[in-house]
Amino acid sequence: MSVLPRCRLPHLDDLESEAIEILREAATNARAPVMLYSIGKDSSVMVHLARKAFFPAKPPFPLLHIDTTWKFREMYAHRERTAAETGMQIIVHRNEQGILAGVTPFTHGSAYYTDVMKTEALRQALDAGGFDVVFGGARRDEEKSRAKERIFSLRTRGHRWNPKQQRPELWALYNTHLAPGESLRVFPLSNWTELDVWQYILRDAIPVVPLYFAKERPVVERNGTLIMVDDDRMPLPGGERPQNRMVRFRTLGCYPLSGAIESDATTVEAIIAATIAARSTERAGRLIDSDQPGSMEKKKHEGYF
Amino acid sequence: MAQTSEMAPLRFITCGSVDDGKSTLLGRLLYESNRIFDDELHALEIESKRFGTQGDRTDFSLLVDGLQAEREQRITIDVAYRYFATERRKFVAADAPGHEQYTRNMATGASTAQLAIILVDARNGVVTQTRRHTRIVALMGVRHALLAVNKMDLVGWSEHTFDSVAAAYRELAHTCGLSTVEAIPISALEGDNVIRRSDAMRWHDGPTVLEHLESISIAGPAHHAGLRLPVQWINRRDSSFRGVCGRIAAGTVNPGDRVVSLPSGTTSKVQRIVTFDGDRPNAAVGDSVTLVMEDNIDVSRGDVIASDGSRPAVADQFEARLLWMSFDKMLPGRPYLLKLHCKETTATITTIKYVEDIDTGARLAAATLACNEIGVVALSLAQPVVFEPYAVNRTLGAFILIDKLTFETVGAGMLSFALRRSSNIQWQQLTIDKQARGAQKQ
């Protein structure tokens, strides 16, 4: 099915040029830049844009993957493929104390688990690397508190975000100056929507993790959400048997926390058609967002992306 | 979410005083264009009961008032960006705060907007905040206004009330230099004339809000003589490759074009336009590019590559309009960091010619600028810069001022004209011209 012809989409050219401008601007003034790499579709687009921005040179920064140890196996495989194909360095960081303390999504609840294995792990990795400019793939259309974030977003000591004291950001004149201890989070995809991301993936044939495409996968139901049983760490009480269902993922994270949707969209074109027709937001499948009201905003104050 | 056939997206800003109904209007537009999803609608119904002001009715303003603090205090404290599309067009909406102390955020939203939706409460008409916001959006270069006269349900859908508010606003817009004003009577709460034509206001024969947003054509920048490429980054993969990177601010470029690097004045020819997907045959305004020149010319970040036949000016003294955004007052004579396209240097404000009274447009004498004040000032820069007046080219005429100690962004300004050409530059240009002539003879 051809939902959109493979013709030029001028608004994608515009978004691409804007993202490249942002990447170059941030890299120019950075002492130690790094790009967060979550292995998802937005990260794939980010890596692709970085390669374009600095071509024929390699992007002047490494990728950083915060590994909770609970990602899908296909995500780890994709990470290795990306490293090989781009030649970029990928720093992998795990919160070893968290692992030693046995913090898992099953034993500690999603809020605490996310705090320790993602937010704290990220802070550790950023401190260890002394990174002052950190690229993230967040988009303003994802969530209400993100709609207000600057493209160049200042973090004070301790990686805190203060939404009431954001620097005014006018035109494309980004203020990249930092006092000691401060850092910048930079979001080149701020103005992209989920649909733009998929149209761009199609246009530039960007490789993404196969989990985005529908396939028969073993799933169980937890609180109305379909969770894929990706390995034998998933507790299956009372001899519960996973069912094979035709599912795909709109966002990817830790497998025990990523809800699958039933779908038969097996190609990028079909996903674009489904995105256009979608009746729920992309993040609905993420369990961590709805723990408590203002949930995402709270995590951001504390340094989560 | 609608699939949009290709046409240039429209970037607009919504502004008005607190409680005029901005968030309700924007929430409506999002809802009616199907950009509100089932899970959001469900969360909204719950939140409406908790924070809403509409009893058990769904309060659409909660969709856009994103931050927790805002929901509790019921005010919009920061500009939020929202993306939606209809079958005819894509939109980027900046929801700007109405509170006076957050005016700088409104300037932020306006700096990239092509159109402003100005909301007024039909009961109050044009108020101080309306004047303030209209002046700010006009100052930031917005040329098109949509006046939404809201809460028409509370004035008995009166055509007479609407006409007098619209007339008062047109007068204001005219003095501020807004070129088009479309006035539309609406009820954001009920959706009248937002997307659906109002049965209660059959006397209105103009478009609805959405019809106007979908159909307005925004003229591109005035016909421009030549290429303007602010140099952002020099790509040196190795000693054999030197690429000049930046985003084209005006004009087009093709391999073979003769270009000049300013302020140095050295000329060369474009050899290649290099991309990841192979060389491209041409590029135009808006494109981020990497150019390889025929000669190894002296060029660095902050310079501008321009068509040799049409050079932008270089100067170090300017008259500019300046919006002050810091709670610390502006101090004439004090050095600030200035960022103009990719160029950063130090600037001082030498004189304040006058401050514009935001309510009346009157020119007042002043010794300093306080937060949210707009002044016309003379600026002196530590180094000459390549520029064009803001009215000619937003990218080459817009600048920000940064405090040297706190690194806060304290001012946003627009260059009007050069007070004098930088003298040493004229000298440089003369010698370069000789060189260039020499090069052409070879």
Ligand SMILES: Nc1nc2c(ncn2[C@@H]2O[C@H](COP(=O)(O)OP(=O)(O)O)[C@@H](O)[C@H]2O)c(=O)[nH]1
């Ligand atoms: N009667 C009436 N009330 C409205 C209308 N539009 C908005 N309101 C109410 O006015 C109040 C302020 O609206 P809101 O959208 O939050 O205003 P904002 O501060 O400009 O974003 C809320 O209680 C709205 O429900 C309208 O057309 N008619």
